[in-house]
Amino acid sequence: MISRIKGTEDTIEESWLWEWIEGRFKEVATNFGFTQIRTPTFEATELFDRGVGNETDIVQKEMYTFEDKGGRSITLRPEGTAPVMRAFIEHNLSSKGLPQKLFYYGPMFRYEKPQSGRLREFHQFGAELIGSALPIADVFVISMAIEMLNSVGLTNFKLKINSTGDEKCRPEYVKALRNYYRDLLPKLCDDCKVRYERNVLRLLDCKKDAQYAKDAPKITDYLCSDCKAHFETLKRYLDELDIQYEVDPSIVRGLDYYTRTVFEFKYPALGAQDAIGGGGRYDKLIEELGGSKTPSVGFAFGIERIILALKMENKVPEAKGIDVYVIAVEDAQRVESLKIAKALSKFFTVDVDIMGRNLKGQFSQASKENARFVIVIGEEEIKEGLYTIKNMKTGEQKRVRFSDIIEMVKT
Numbered sequence: 001m002i003s004r005i006k007g008t009e010d011t012i013e014e015s016w017l018w019e020w021i022e023g024r025f026k027e028v029a030t031n032f033g034f035t036q037i038r039t040p041t042f043e044a045t046e047l048f049d050r051g052v053g054n055e056t057d058i059v060q061k062e063m064y065t066f067e068d069k070g071g072r073s074i075t076l077r078p079e080g081t082a083p084v085m086r087a088f089i090e091h092n093l094s095s096k097g098l099p100q101k102l103f104y105y106g107p108m109f110r111y112e113k114p115q116s117g118r119l120r121e122f123h124q125f126g127a128e129l130i131g132s133a134l135p136i137a138d139v140f141v142i143s144m145a146i147e148m149l150n151s152v153g154l155t156n157f158k159l160k161i162n163s164t165g166d167e168k169c170r171p172e173y174v175k176a177l178r179n180y181y182r183d184l185l186p187k188l189c190d191d192c193k194v195r196y197e198r199n200v201l202r203l204l205d206c207k208k209d210a211q212y213a214k215d216a217p218k219i220t221d222y223l224c225s226d227c228k229a230h231f232e233t234l235k236r237y238l239d240e241l242d243i244q245y246e247v248d249p250s251i252v253r254g255l256d257y258y259t260r261t262v263f264e265f266k267y268p269a270l271g272a273q274d275a276i277g278g279g280g281r282y283d284k285l286i287e288e289l290g291g292s293k294t295p296s297v298g299f300a301f302g303i304e305r306i307i308l309a310l311k312m313e314n315k316v317p318e319a320k321g322i323d324v325y326v327i328a329v330e331d332a333q334r335v336e337s338l339k340i341a342k343a344l345s346k347f348f349t350v351d352v353d354i355m356g357r358n359l360k361g362q363f364s365q366a367s368k369e370n371a372r373f374v375i376v377i378g379e380e381e382i383k384e385g386l387y388t389i390k391n392m393k394t395g396e397q398k399r400v401r402f403s404d405i406i407e408m409v410k411t
């Protein structure tokens, strides 16, 4: 038997749940004026080297990179922001006017150690608001993200925010952080010893060395006046909108492109992998990828973790059954039942027996498929043009014309 690759999942009985979540998120994003962008699942490796940052764990350890038959270095996208910005530049989307509001969903790939809520192929729903440097843009996307979580019924999440400063103030902070961690180096985990050299900010969100992060210098004490003003305004707007949040100096994010605002949605009950979404501002990314200066902000949710959270909150809606199951009393009426099913399928979800089941078997199949209505087709029904329709919930039964069936099921 050939099995699926470690860290990947088949979605079979829950496909409807995925579609439901994506549908809800899509609806909210559309109502906030976002339109969908679809980018390829693989890109030139250089995009992520430059975009995500070659000192990050993602680029250092987690990318699915291979050489294609033409000798090009290709990478399965580990995230969606850099590809969307590549497309923004490549298609000169700024000429259509700013801001550009784009959303996307689809699979992402990271070679991480699989565990609950952490996969090698996982799915994100993300949104990018391209073109505004103002804190109101940060609040706009945060509000939309909260609206999305609420749209699927999630409430027990926490919004954590931080500022990572900019190219003016971050170097001073990095220096202070290095000084602080220098003496602790022998006690740090192996990963953090490497991070100390390459990406000292990441020491703050290491779960193993969390005890040292508590007393580390805080970036919010090092922000330059512009970054400070941005962060203060953001907090004021969140307060004015009654959005609950916590300032958490350990939120530094695992991607290098962030400037100023960063945020995460945590779902504490999920344990180790408790970030159901994250995002922030990336004012320099488009420039770094060869475009002109275009400050932007966005976020992405992890769909697998959203599903885990929904299950924990007992918020998974009941699977929707079909609208109508058409039953043929005898073999002689099978073709007629198919004709009726075909006609009804223009309006409803329908099914019909194709297994040669008897009347009882067809009724139990209809129940199994959670059919709202059953239509019984016998010889008499065909002769008279009147069909017996049964409401499976109430048990009510009627003989009606075809045109009335449509009205009945609709209401």
Ligand code: HAM
Binding pocket: 078, 079, 080, 081, 082, 110, 112, 117, 118, 119, 120, 121, 122, 123, 124, 126, 127, 128, 254, 255, 275, 276, 277, 278, 279, 280, 281, 297, 298, 299, 300, 301, 302, 303, 304, 305
């Ligand atoms: P990220 O925090 O790396 O941000 O990923 C966003 C979300 O994807 C996480 O909060 C988590 O729910 C989910 N996720 C990440 N890795 C895995 C995994 N291995 N298995 C399951 N779920 C996972 C980004 O990717 C940024 N591009 C977000 C963004 C958009 N920032 C600005 N715009």
